[in-house]
Amino acid sequence: MDLLVIGGTGFLSSAVVAAACEAGHHVTIVTRGRASRPVPAGVEALTANRSDRDALGAALGGRSWDVVIDTVLYRPEDAESAIHLFRGRAGRYVFISTDFVYGGEPRRFPLDEDAPRHALGAYGRDKAACEDRFFAAWGEARFPAVVLRPPHILGAGGLLGTGSLEGRDPWLLWRLRRAQPLVLLDGGALLIQPVHRDDIASACLAVAASEKTPGRAYNIAGPDAVTTRAYYESAAAAAGAPPPEVLALPSSAYVAAFPDRAPFAQNRAYSLRRLADDTGFAPQVRLEAALSEVVAALDACPAPDGPEPEPHTPLRDLLRRHAAEAVAALAE
Numbered sequence: 001m002d003l004l005v006i007g008g009t010g011f012l013s014s015a016v017v018a019a020a021c022e023a024g025h026h027v028t029i030v031t032r033g034r035a036s037r038p039v040p041a042g043v044e045a046l047t048a049n050r051s052d053r054d055a056l057g058a059a060l061g062g063r064s065w066d067v068v069i070d071t072v073l074y075r076p077e078d079a080e081s082a083i084h085l086f087r088g089r090a091g092r093y094v095f096i097s098t099d100f101v102y103g104g105e106p107r108r109f110p111l112d113e114d115a116p117r118h119a120l121g122a123y124g125r126d127k128a129a130c131e132d133r134f135f136a137a138w139g140e141a142r143f144p145a146v147v148l149r150p151p152h153i154l155g156a157g158g159l160l161g162t163g164s165l166e167g168r169d170p171w172l173l174w175r176l177r178r179a180q181p182l183v184l185l186d187g188g189a190l191l192i193q194p195v196h197r198d199d200i201a202s203a204c205l206a207v208a209a210s211e212k213t214p215g216r217a218y219n220i221a222g223p224d225a226v227t228t229r230a231y232y233e234s235a236a237a238a239a240g241a242p243p244p245e246v247l248a249l250p251s252s253a254y255v256a257a258f259p260d261r262a263p264f265a266q267n268r269a270y271s272l273r274r275l276a277d278d279t280g281f282a283p284q285v286r287l288e289a290a291l292s293e294v295v296a297a298l299d300a301c302p303a304p305d306g307p308e309p310e311p312h313t314p315l316r317d318l319l320r321r322h323a324a325e326a327v328a329a330l331a332e
């Protein structure tokens, strides 16, 4: 098949390109030509800013693709451009959305794709608005869009840590190895279901190959839904570090201080049934293997530049004191 990836040299999109090449497809990418990852041999590279409709149209020429996989779409106006440019020229259009489209109302577990999308932040609201453009284009003119909603993505070259104050922290590996305590929302009780980028890449190909997927959205999370505490314990084990001491920060306090980070202060466990029913695909990469891969890649690089940031010491002292005071109050 002729397959176009919008993006192609970044963290996720390079995995999509690798999977498509491995599956024997003829792969073209379109990027601005800025990213440092090399374009794999045999992949055709086009150059355009996807937010510049005229430039993107010129780069695409009059060509058609069996499958387009859009990994860098964040704005509804870019979704409209995509629908305009690819109408009648894409056999399937796979849009990488996010689980942040879901809202904060009480959630059922595992959350399925029909859950309300009252996104809690601008990023999720814009992604939901992009989704809506595609759903409307399918309803009105059978534009063959498919939406994938990944949560936290793992893979070599990524950082450790999910949500809260300890998320995507370049120093986390070293802090785990020094047995420093971690401040986790609600003591790490919130659920998370990270997904390896190779599973997302496989899901892109699976939804593109199924007749049932156009006009529909699919969760694409990993095979393991765990508490964030278990995530950090697995990360510590992968790093050869002891299980971390965990200090509990109420998620309500975190969201009051950082309202735009409310999407991280949610239980994020997702049903993968629709994906399995419509494509036969189920994610394969277990959390421990994915975390080991991230750690190995971090170990292969030098430690982060610059001095280590101050690790929330006053907050830690406060949380320890409050925990002790709560125990004393309960015992009275």
Ligand SMILES: NC(=O)c1ccc[n+]([C@@H]2O[C@H](COP(=O)([O-])OP(=O)(O)OC[C@H]3O[C@@H](n4cnc5c(N)ncnc54)[C@H](OP(=O)(O)O)[C@@H]3O)[C@@H](O)[C@H]2O)c1
Pocket: 006, 007, 008, 009, 010, 011, 012, 013, 014, 030, 031, 032, 033, 034, 035, 048, 049, 050, 051, 071, 072, 073, 096, 097, 098, 099, 150, 151, 152, 153, 154
């Ligand atoms: N990271 C997560 O945990 C997570 C979770 C849920 C969903 N997502 C979604 O996953 C997707 C992938 O994220 P990612 O960070 O891994 O990035 P990525 O897919 O690897 O994308 C970066 C690639 O896109 C190209 N690019 C960036 N801006 C462009 C533009 N305006 N026009 C053309 N090409 C452009 C970059 O090359 P140039 O710089 O050379 O243009 C690079 O090839 C995103 O849609 C994100 O919303 C991520």
